Amino acid sequence: MPLPPEHTPTDVRMRGFTNRATVEATLAWIDSATPVFEHLDTEVIRASNAANRILAEEVTSCVDVPSFARSMMDGFALRSEETYGASPYNRLPFKVIGTCLPGVPYSGLIEPGQAVRIMTGAPLPAGADAVLPVENTELDGETMLSLGEVSSGKHVGTIGEDIRNGDVVLHKGRQLRPQDIGVISSIGVGHLSVIRRPRVRILITGNELLPSGTVPRGYQIADANGPMLAALTERDGGDVIFPGIVRDEPDSIRQALLEPADIILVSGGSSVGQEDFAPKLLAELGEVAIHGIAMRPSSPTGMGRLQGRLVFLLPGNPVSCLCAYDFFAGRAIRAMGGRSRDWPYRRVVVRLARKLVSTVGRVDYARVQVHGNEAIPMAIGGASILSSTTRSDGFVIVPSDSEGFPEGTEVEVFLY
């Protein structure tokens, strides 16, 4: 028998989100709440292991590179003024009195009428002020014939032309490239102070979960989110702490939330149902800043702070978990570690092969396949279909003020 509408309240333990934050507001909160990398400790590591790490202090050279004048060509070191007037029709002779190789200087002084055979990179001998390239010479026994002129300083690399003693070679906060490692090596720096990687604790809960690598059985499923989040965190420069699945009960989750970490990624039990302990514990021990976001998937995502840690409440559904990581947690991990906030995905601009439908008022993370110059939206709504992200090549973002894009629209795809 039906009852009047005003009679029975909705079960609050199972209600949905009443007030969803916009994606924009959420990103603004993350950017304001994420401590900049200077807040992390530093560690000293070997320069040869420092690629991709973030410099904690500027690197200043205490040497000139090169530290001696060197030849930039294979040829002959000589006194440039003595080549004046030389041409193929007026060959001027020089006596070749020695050879000068990289690391093996010529020890004597070049006198008028003399030249020293010199290789690229070799130190310029005393008395010489230029290198005549081998192409402009001919040899006759121990006599070199100059077929052209050189001016003073020509083909000579000067002291400090690459780096000067006292130059700041690289600045604090720099993410080190392979060539930076080369430069650091060239000035004799063997160790560097870099920012410690942010410690990212992965807290997976769910009594239905078996550890990854276990064949699912009965009503249990194997954990997909833990290993996925570990790989994502690793990619974004985080130091992964993933001790395994945590029992889905308040005491275990509380204890895990209080373990050492800079950022905690909680997956499972993070929505608003009666078995969702993480948001309540975060509110009790710290602050829930955002819970519920106007986007699809990942709308149950939440985040907050707990005694100096950033905590992300990620949905248990694997696609939602990936999307929420991409949008929110990854940004914080990259920023805290001193990396660019931007997505580490390559972008291509292609045309939509079919229309892409969305709803005004929420941001959509739409998986697509890319074939040639076309993006094909994947017809999968379910946030639980993780295999949709392995079959897709990337994603398109539909902003919240859009109902989607018609077929043929040029869209930017972020490639996985």
Place this chain on the structure above:
Amino acid sequence: MPLPPEHTPTDVRMRGFTNRATVEATLAWIDSATPVFEHLDTEVIRASNAANRILAEEVTSCVDVPSFARSMMDGFALRSEETYGASPYNRLPFKVIGTCLPGVPYSGLIEPGQAVRIMTGAPLPAGADAVLPVENTELDGETMLSLGEVSSGKHVGTIGEDIRNGDVVLHKGRQLRPQDIGVISSIGVGHLSVIRRPRVRILITGNELLPSGTVPRGYQIADANGPMLAALTERDGGDVIFPGIVRDEPDSIRQALLEPADIILVSGGSSVGQEDFAPKLLAELGEVAIHGIAMRPSSPTGMGRLQGRLVFLLPGNPVSCLCAYDFFAGRAIRAMGGRSRDWPYRRVVVRLARKLVSTVGRVDYARVQVHGNEAIPMAIGGASILSSTTRSDGFVIVPSDSEGFPEGTEVEVFLY
């Protein structure tokens, strides 16, 4: 006293390259000479360590995911036909006989007039064929009132809807993404067969060189290329073997060339001067396919094969070495390891703030700084100025049929 032109031959030991290969022809040679990844051995590793590795065999699921019908919403499991006619003005009552959580099924059978409270991800109880979302219900004690209808199968995830038993989940040759690791975990696969990384031996020679991390002194310089090539190789998926600087004499270099490796990167002594032993040894022990390329910098680059190894002769000048790695060696390492041949650099299209001058007949690798929407060519000619690559943000390629680009041209920049 000048001598007649026909009298004296050029010193052949110091002549330049007589016949430069085009960049195109060089890339074609690399692609034909690089064994495809199937030629490498495989190794079995833990799935959780497999991100970015290349699958050596297809991964087939031996389970359905999910392996049971599950709820896709928080709500009530019931017999859908019993909701027919329900609306906010015609509330139909159901007796709530239990609760069903993820991993904790309801063991009884749902009879007519009954419902079971169910959470997202929980197994659907026997007797039920649909889930009525909590938003469409009200509770009155142990009675749930349906405010709407659901059709059979609604909000129920079916067995195998993500992955079916027997499905090929990932194909051979796939470079594994974080979400792939998630999918692999969800089907209970704990270990994977992946392609062994190509072993890349870095062979640095030069009697003027000190090991990286040593402060340069006298006429010696610290090795920049070894650590830079190691970081580049690592980035591109190679397994770095870099035992340190090799003595610049034929016997030491010969021995190093014959050590185990898939690819050898030689830097130093790889041009055509009298002290350049590597090309002669490569010709003696194997085959020099290309030596001298129409490009700037890096024109002295060479390459060939030696008893199953690919050997790259890279210039000793650090910028040339980086450029030759980017153009040639990196391509081979990525391809041999099963990765994309493409540069792993993000691209942006920006306008040239100044003209960029090149010469017809050679490809130019021009370093630029990027400020906003502008690229500023760096006014540095010297291939020895490695710090130019740390001050630049990326590079622009000027093709060999171009004299360069005028100011304002839109160019594609590959960002370091």
